[in-house]
């Protein structure tokens with residue numbers, strides 16, 4: 151399975167902790183390029199680069215909601231024009247390639263898992279894969295809470311490709327859950343490089 155955490159956009163205690171406890175398994179980090187070029191986020195980039203088990207993929211550009219009133223949140227709603235969003239995606243990809251080199255893998259993960267346009271455009275922009283929430287079990291439908299019973303039940307009945315977390319939303323209990331899950335060895339973790 152894939153172990154994914156979204157919203158790599160700054161250095162914080164939770165990012166450090168997440169990387170530390172997952173250091174022995176492959177992890178997939180969805181990064182927001184717009185925020186990683188700032189001087190104050192340089193340490194986040196340096197930190198992630200120390201963890202070679204982590205693969206970076208592109209999580210939109212700035213994770214800003216551009217949906218119209220009444221639409222579900224999306225950085226790339228269908229109402230947003232190609233002339234407007236394509237340069238952002240290209241720029242974001244360039245940023246992540248420059249910051250992370252080979253650690254970046256050209257897979258696109260849209261914020262809120264929504265992309266209101268034809269996916270083919272992404273392959274034209276150089277992406278070899280696309281991920282949304284479909285193959286993933288969302289481990290935090292509610293912030294700060296992991297329902298272990300629900301998780302084990304889902305794991306047995308519903309074949310998913312991966313588990314999706316938001317490291318910033320993890321509390322001590324959440325971290326402990328991940329730590330124990332890794333230690334238990336019940337899941338065979340895979341890299342996105344082998345899975346797409």
Ligand SMILES: [Zn+2]
Nearest residue numbers: 156157261262
């Ligand atoms: Zn996100």
